[in-house]
Amino acid sequence: MSRTAVLETTAKEKEQTLKLELDKEAAVVYEKMTPELRKLAEKLAGMLAREAYGHLLIRYDMGVYIAKVIAEEARYGANAVEQLATFLKMHPNDLYDMRNVTIVFTREQVQALSGRRMADGNHLSYRHLVVLAKVKNKNDRQRLLKATIEHGWSASQLAAEAAGVDKKNVRKGGRKPAKPTSVIAGAQVLYESLLALNNRLESLKGPLFDEIDQMPPDKVDKKLLDLLVKAEAQMCQLEESITGYHERLKKNMERVQRILSSKPASPTPVKAAHDVEDAADQDIFEDTEGDVPEEEEDIEPAESTADQDKVAGKEQ
Numbered sequence: 278m279s280r281t282a283v284l285e286t287t288a289k290e291k292e293q294t295l296k297l298e299l300d301k302e303a304a305v306v307y308e309k310m311t312p313e314l315r316k317l318a319e320k321l322a323g324m325l326a327r328e329a330y331g332h333l334l335i336r337y338d339m340g341v342y343i344a345k346v347i348a349e350e351a352r353y354g355a356n357a358v359e360q361l362a363t364f365l366k367m368h369p370n371d372l373y374d375m376r377n378v379t380i381v382f383t384r385e386q387v388q389a390l391s392g393r394r395m396a397d398g399n400h401l402s403y404r405h406l407v408v409l410a411k412v413k414n415k416n417d418r419q420r421l422l423k424a425t426i427e428h429g430w431s432a433s434q435l436a437a438e439a440a441g442v443d444k445k446n447v448r449k450g451g452r453k454p455a456k457p458t459s460v461i462a463g464a465q466v467l468y469e470s471l472l473a474l475n476n477r478l479e480s481l482k483g484p485l486f487d488e489i490d491q492m493p494p495d496k497v498d499k500k501l502l503d504l505l506v507k508a509e510a511q512m513c514q515l516e517e518s519i520t521g522y523h524e525r526l527k528k529n530m531e532r533v534q535r536i537l538s539s540k541p542a543s544p545t546p547v548k549a550a551h552d553v554e555d556a557a558d559q560d561i562f563e564d565t566e567g568d569v570p571e572e573e574e575d576i577e578p579a580e581s582t583a584d585q586d587k588v589a590g591k592e593q
Contacts, residue, residue: 306363311354317342318364325365333391336403337384340375347376347502351494370516373509374407381410381418397429404432408439411514417442436517467526 310318321342324335346353346361354360362369378387390401405425412418421442425435457463489501 303364303366306360310360310364311352314346314353314357314360317346317353318361321361321365331391333387333401333403333406334384336375336406337378337382337387339372340377340379343372343376344379350497355490370513374410374513377410377510377513378403378406382406393426395426395429399429401425402432405435408432408436411510412439412442414442437521440514440518440521 346357359369
């Protein structure tokens with residue numbers, strides 16, 4: 278086939294694949310894009326349309342472009358990744374995942390892996406590569422890849438195994454958090470930890486996220502990018518962990534609610550105005566919104582005593 282024929286065929290394919298049926302949201306963000314980003318948005322949309330013909334390699338090639346967008350903000354504009362995500366109907370994290378895969382794997386490696394079948398007959402998915410890209414240690418990554426192929430692990434199973442590896446590789450510095458002394462104490466620690474994390478992220482909105490959005494290009498350097506890349510990788514890991522533990526938490530809640538609903542209603546004690554101990558017991562019962570199991574009362578007698586002293590002080 279002559280070069281002219283090849284170019285004509287490529288042009289026809291491009292015309293077919295890059296005809297975009299833009300909905301309202303995509304049209305709005307498209308208008309906000311720089312000319313360079315529009316060209317790239319159209320190109321990536323076309324790549325998604327041809328995804329079935331080379332899923333792993335298409336995603337890898339998209340990741341190369343995303344890495345370029347991140348590195349060349351002056352050319353593609355601020356919030357370019359977020360704009361592309363909106364345009365392509367994807368989550369920004371998906372685009373960052375594509376970039377992360379290109380950091381860990383070469384295109385040749387991905388091409389070789391795209392043809393590998395696992396023990397169950399299925400091919401490795403792109404999600405497998407995303408999970409592997411988050412494993413910091415190269416040897417651990419290779420071992421997990423080999424085990425995935427041998428055992429036919431799904432991406433979720435691989436993620437669970439990778440999470441266990443990462444826990445073993447956590448830096449030893451710093452003081453280890455003390456284990457909760459009871460289920461009640463553990464629930465309190467969970468609530469306070471999540472609240473503290475949310476508050477910390479909120480506190481960074483202005484001085485970090487908003488500031489970077491408005492930072493002059495001449496102030497941006499490689500050190501900032503390296504720190505953001507590390508933070509984003511940790512955030513991706515945290516997102517997966519939180520998703521898994523959220524499911525566990527919901528199952529725990531369902532079980533506790535089921536147990537409490539099956540228990541017979543406890544008779545409400547009659548409280549005399551002068552009876553301080555009865556008043557304290559009634560307040561504790563109301564605070565727990567249900568019967569407290571006997572073993573939990575034995576584990577944390579200090580909490581009950583403190584509540585009784587508090588109530589007694591009010592009555593006096």
